[in-house]
Amino acid sequence: MPEFFQFLVSGLTVGAVYALVALGFTLVYSASDVVNFAQGEFVMLGGMVTVFVSTAGVPLPLAALIAVGVSIVIGLLLYWLAIAPARGASAISLIIITIGASIFLRGAAQIVFDKQFHKLPSFSGDTPVNLFGAAVQPQSFWVLGGAAVIVLLLYVFLERTLLGKAVLATAANRLAARLVGINTATIMALAFGGSAAIGGIAGILITPITLTSYDVGTQLALKGFAAAMLGGMGNPLGAVVGGLLLGSLEAFGAGYISSTYKDAFAFIVILVVLFTAPQGLFGRRAVERV
Amino acid sequence: MLARLSQRYGVLIALAAIIALLPLVFPSTYYYRVASLVWVSAFAAIGLNILMGKAGQVSLGHAGFFGIGAYAAAIGPAHLGLPSLAALVVGAGFSALLAYLVGRPILRLRGHYLAIATLGFGALVALVITTESHWTGGPDGMPVAKLSLFGWRAGGSGTWYWIAGGLLLGGAWIAFNLDETPTGRAFRALHDSEIAARVTGIDVNRFKLQAFVIAAVYASLAGSALAMMNGFVNPDQAGFLHSIELVTMVVLGGLGSVVGSIVGAAVLIMLPQFLTVFQEYENLLLGFIIIVSMIFMREGIVPTARRLISRGRA
Numbered sequence: 001m002p003e004f005f006q007f008l009v010s011g012l013t014v015g016a017v018y019a020l021v022a023l024g025f026t027l028v029y030s031a032s033d034v035v036n037f038a039q040g041e042f043v044m045l046g047g048m049v050t051v052f053v054s055t056a057g058v059p060l061p062l063a064a065l066i067a068v069g070v071s072i073v074i075g076l077l078l079y080w081l082a083i084a085p086a087r088g089a090s091a092i093s094l095i096i097i098t099i100g101a102s103i104f105l106r107g108a109a110q111i112v113f114d115k116q117f118h119k120l121p122s123f124s125g126d127t128p129v130n131l132f133g134a135a136v137q138p139q140s141f142w143v144l145g146g147a148a149v150i151v152l153l154l155y156v157f158l159e160r161t162l163l164g165k166a167v168l169a170t171a172a173n174r175l176a177a178r179l180v181g182i183n184t185a186t187i188m189a190l191a192f193g194g195s196a197a198i199g200g201i202a203g204i205l206i207t208p209i210t211l212t213s214y215d216v217g218t219q220l221a222l223k224g225f226a227a228a229m230l231g232g233m234g235n236p237l238g239a240v241v242g243g244l245l246l247g248s249l250e251a252f253g254a255g256y257i258s259s260t261y262k263d264a265f266a267f268i269v270i271l272v273v274l275f276t277a278p279q280g281l282f283g284r285r286a287v288e289r290v
Numbered sequence: 291m292l293a294r295l296s297q298r299y300g301v302l303i304a305l306a307a308i309i310a311l312l313p314l315v316f317p318s319t320y321y322y323r324v325a326s327l328v329w330v331s332a333f334a335a336i337g338l339n340i341l342m343g344k345a346g347q348v349s350l351g352h353a354g355f356f357g358i359g360a361y362a363a364a365i366g367p368a369h370l371g372l373p374s375l376a377a378l379v380v381g382a383g384f385s386a387l388l389a390y391l392v393g394r395p396i397l398r399l400r401g402h403y404l405a406i407a408t409l410g411f412g413a414l415v416a417l418v419i420t421t422e423s424h425w426t427g428g429p430d431g432m433p434v435a436k437l438s439l440f441g442w443r444a445g446g447s448g449t450w451y452w453i454a455g456g457l458l459l460g461g462a463w464i465a466f467n468l469d470e471t472p473t474g475r476a477f478r479a480l481h482d483s484e485i486a487a488r489v490t491g492i493d494v495n496r497f498k499l500q501a502f503v504i505a506a507v508y509a510s511l512a513g514s515a516l517a518m519m520n521g522f523v524n525p526d527q528a529g530f531l532h533s534i535e536l537v538t539m540v541v542l543g544g545l546g547s548v549v550g551s552i553v554g555a556a557v558l559i560m561l562p563q564f565l566t567v568f569q570e571y572e573n574l575l576l577g578f579i580i581i582v583s584m585i586f587m588r589e590g591i592v593p594t595a596r597r598l599i600s601r602g603r604a
Contacts, residue, residue: 035402035405082581082585085585086584086585086588088588089584089585089588090545090588091401091402092342092348092537092541092545093541093584093588096537096538096541096542096580096584097580097581097584097585099534099538099580100576100577100578100579100580100581100584101577101581102577103573103576103577103580104573104574104576104577104578104581105577106573106577107571107572107573107574107575107576107577108574110570110573111570111571111574218530218531222409222413222530225406225409226406226409226410229402229403229406233402233403260421261417261421263413263417264413264414264417267410267411267413267414268410268414270406270407270410271395271396271407271410271411274399274403274406274407275395275398278398278399278400278403279403280403
């Protein structure tokens with residue numbers, strides 16, 4: 001049984017990061033119909049900027065703040081320079097643009113930073129905490145707690161503020177939103193900036209556990225996209241559940257069955273879920289107009 | 291109709307002429323190698339374009355089939371005692387069977403859900419190849435026996451240039467002809483609207499599956515050819531990034547355009563060769579060029595060029 005909790009905690013920790021990346025995918029997709037494959041690069045940026053700014057002598061909390069700021073700026077630039085000019089292009093063309101952006105950001109990171117692996121110190125020491133017989137890294141609580149706070153804040157923002165409701169309105173029907181006076185271009189920029197911030201924070205929280213380097217983004221984008229699809233694209237709750245589920249599946253699969261086929265379990269489950277529920281776990285049925 | 295027919299053969303003849311005459315301006319064997327790479331990649335892209343451009347279905351895991359073809363050419367002679375050519379056929383057959391079995395459930399999905407399912411399939415193939423190292427050599431890859439036909443062994447960039455060129459010509463010819471068959475028309479119908487196609491009596495699932503199997507066989511043959519040409523395979527050829535590269539070739543060149551796939555492959559293969567001069571900046575420039583060309587030529591290079599030319603005439 002302690003084994004079970006050990007796998008569960010490590011699975012949920014990684015899953016929380018997947019969930020945050022998936023949340024970024026969902027936010028951007030809801031507001032703009034773009035599947036942003038550069039989403040993983042924000043996680044990379046969050047970690048790498050924090051590492052380099054803090055080694056330059058800046059205290060860690062300030063360095064983290066700067067990293068989030070940089071992520072937001074890059075997210076906004078991505079929208080204004082690459083996505084907005086391509087308005088009206090097909091979904092697949094937009095996907096290729098975001099893949100181009102992800103290659104670009106990776107290339108920029110390898111020049112601005114370097115190609116080494118980097119680590120951040122844990123926020124509150126490395127003494128494991130005993131929980132139901134499982135040794136839990138204190139950083140895991142930071143990751144899980146951070147993810148929970150972000151999800152809560154996002155929920156309050158979307159449901160309780162006027163701007164958040166404008167985001168939901170844009171997601172529901174862009175034309176109708178524009179007709180009632182919502183500036184949908186601003187909302188899309190907001191979605192890109194917000195998802196970049198979420199990705200950046202995820203990168204800062206997870207770097208003490210998993211390390212970071214200029215090329216960690218691709219794998220995270222892949223897992224985040226998978227988590228978002230598992231939950232049902234465009235559904236924030238689905239993204240969170242999908243992410244946590246994906247992380248746990250990997251951890252249990254690796255622990256109980258085979259660690260070399262760790263990534264396989266996640267994809268097998270996704271295929272099985274999609275065969276039985278073609279719109280994901282929480283997705284709406286799409287209706288095609290003829 | 292006749293005009294289209296002659297236009298089609300015009301394109302094929304032009305392609306044959308380019309393949310035949312290009313070596314006259316090659317200063318070194320290095321150019322033979324790069325050109326052969328372009329021909330092989332273009333062949334795979336043409337196949338994927340039948341699925342994406344004609345039938346309107348996306349696949350983000352097509353490198354899986356490419357990898358199966360490549361490893362068939364490697365494993366057949368090394369572990370099973372098959373001649374290279376037989377291994378190539380077995381690989382293509384296996385890819386077709388797998389595409390048929392996997393495609394049946396997967397192709398019921400739409401849009402992004404189809405994208406993630408194909409991506410998952412590709413990831414699984416790559417994972418099996420990386421893990422089953424006693425068969426595949428694991429992450430390090432494995433050597434591939436040279437192609438030999440009746441005692442004649444194909445080696446050297448020069449020979450492979452002609453084999454790859456011939457393969458491309460054949461692949462382009464089939465893709466062109468497909469357009470004018472009932473199957474090609476059914477692909478176009480379900481590309482425009484699946485429901486409308488179903489209403490007119492087209493068995494939507496059957497034709498989607500057919501396009502998927504055709505694209506898988508193209509990718510598998512390209513994989514085998516590349517493996518035998520390089521004399522070496524590694525798991526990257528089945529990986530996600532290679533799948534993305536193939537999709538980018540198709541979209542950059544122009545969805546639905548056979549010539550577009552060749553142009554897209556040429557751009558994506560040759561660009562990194564030029565950009566190696568810039569060393570560190572290679573990724574940066576590659577990403578930048580992809581973004582800019584997709585913004586300004588959103589239908590792809592060839593359709594955009596065609597539109598500009600016809601506008602100039604009018």
